[in-house]
Amino acid sequence: MWRLPRVLRVPAVAFGFLGAWLGILLPGLAGAAEVVVYSARHYGQEAAFEAFTKKTGIQVKVFNGNTGELFERLKSEDERTPADVLLTVDAGNLWNAARAGLLAKIDSPQLEANVPGHLRDPENRWVGLTVRARTIMYNTAKVKPSELSSYEALGDPKWQGRLCLRTSSYIYNQSLLATMIKRHGESRTEEIARGWVANKPTLINSDTKILEAIAAGQCDVGLTNHYYLARLVSKNPSFPVAPFWANQQTTGTHVNVSGAGVTAHAKNRANAIKFLEYLSSPEAQQLFADLSFEYPANPQAAVNPLVARWGKFKRDDINVAAAGELQAAAVKLADRVGYK
Ligand SMILES: [Fe+2]
The missing domain is CATH 3.40.190.10 (Periplasmic binding protein-like II)
Known part of the structure; x- marks a missing residue:
């Protein structure tokens, strides 16, 4: 069996330990890149999540629940939460989450370009993704x-x-x-x-x-x-x-919208912003529109033909x-x- 030369063995073991600890302390940096989503939206989104992973290599871990359960979970977990993104339906729910301090401001010119102003939080804590x-x-x-x-x-x-x-x-x-x-x-x-x-x-x-x-x-x-x-x-x-x-x-x-925000204590904040930017892109918006029959928030994506018939x-x-x-x-x- 191939072995490291003796002089390198101790540092290698030390780095191994360090890596493992980094893996525990900073999972987003040391482990596989990921984004953790608490989702109260249960229909027609998996294809967009998979396309995001394919494009970026970032894994999407989804925990499903109803809005009330996920709010309570985020509140009780506080800064220990593994969630980076809260995805839910109805602007009223997104507004409540922002008001409870569960979401952090996102500064993203891409989201602002992709989603019309009336479908976004005026204070940039959440964004509508489907209409x-x-x-x-x-x-x-x-x-x-x-x-x-x-x-x-x-x-x-x-x-x-x-x-x-x-x-x-x-x-x-x-x-x-x-x-x-x-x-x-x-x-x-x-x-x-x-x-x-x-x-x-x-x-x-x-x-x-x-x-x-x-x-x-x-x-x-x-x-x-x-x-x-x-x-x-x-x-x-x-x-x-x-x-x-x-x-x-x-x-x-x-x-109204279904939409999402980045959690106040996101460990993978950069990935979470990338994720939301991708979900607002014409490519992901088309997947949403095709699979869930909702109107895309981004006007560059087309309305599902069955829905378009309604004028x-x-x-x-x-x-x-x-x-x-x-x-x-x-x-x-x-x-x-x-x-x-
Ligand atoms: Fe619904």
């Missing part, structure tokens, strides 16, 4: 698009007993209400929500189940994120539900951070009007 439209869905056999116009108009008495809504305890409609408060003020938004409640909506805690209820004729209209319909239509092209782009004559359709629409371009800023107000408002 989802939350709009009106209707049964194509029972409703004509000409009967529809806006979120507000779903409070019209003609929708009495015909409306399905997600329960207000879930963040998607909290964010919608928060954005409406930003746009219309609190008293007007309260009036709108009272209109919905007066129509005795069927409350369902799942966007997919709302769409299935509309298809089954249990209700005629509802509000859901667009990609849930895309998933159902991709399995069954004759699924009898279509989107109507709400508020085209006024504020535009409500959009272009005017988006509400208010900064999505409003969903976080006014979340507490939205929850209180829902409570006041009896929207459960």
Whole structure:
């Protein structure tokens, strides 16, 4: 067996020990390059992660959980956290994470160039990576698009007993209400929500189940994120539900994001920034759009053809951070009007 000459053996052993200790103390430097992701996003992202590793050699380690669990974990781990990146859905969740001090500022001209300003934290602690439209869905056999116009108009008495809504305890409609408060003020938004409640909506805690209820004729209209319909239509092209782009004559359709930030105590901060920059690149954005049916945040990537068929629409371009800023107000408002 080949052996080092005796004079080199002791230093080699010493360096071996040192290397091992560095490996424990500075895993990002001494071990294989990696980025550790806490992810509360569970759909259509693996291909982009794999492409990142292929391109950079940096391994992506993912720990999945729901947003609440991952927040608690980050808080309790504090500076000992292995997480470099928090990936989650809804700007309201990203805003809450930033406010709790779980995310650090990122200074990246590339992210600023790739992602439009209204989809990013004004203080650069998180960035939107995919865009989802939350709009009106209707049964194509029972409703004509000409009967529809806006979120507000779903409070019209003609929708009495015909409306399905997600329960207000879930963040998607909290964010919608928060954005409406930003746009219309609190008293007007309260009036709108009272209109919905007066129509005795069927409350369902799942966007997919709302769409299935509309298809089954249990209700005629509802509000859901667009990609849930895309998933159902991709399995069954004759699924009898279509989107109507709400508020085209006024504020535009409500959009939200899934997105990410670099954790406050990231051990692999440089890799984490590289990772987010890659996820915002046209190449990764195309993978997201193709696999998850969301709209790319980077306008250089193309919309999935199944979704593109639904046409272009005017988006509400208010900064999505409003969903976080006014979340507490939205929850209180829902409570006041009896929207459960
Ligand atoms: Fe979702």
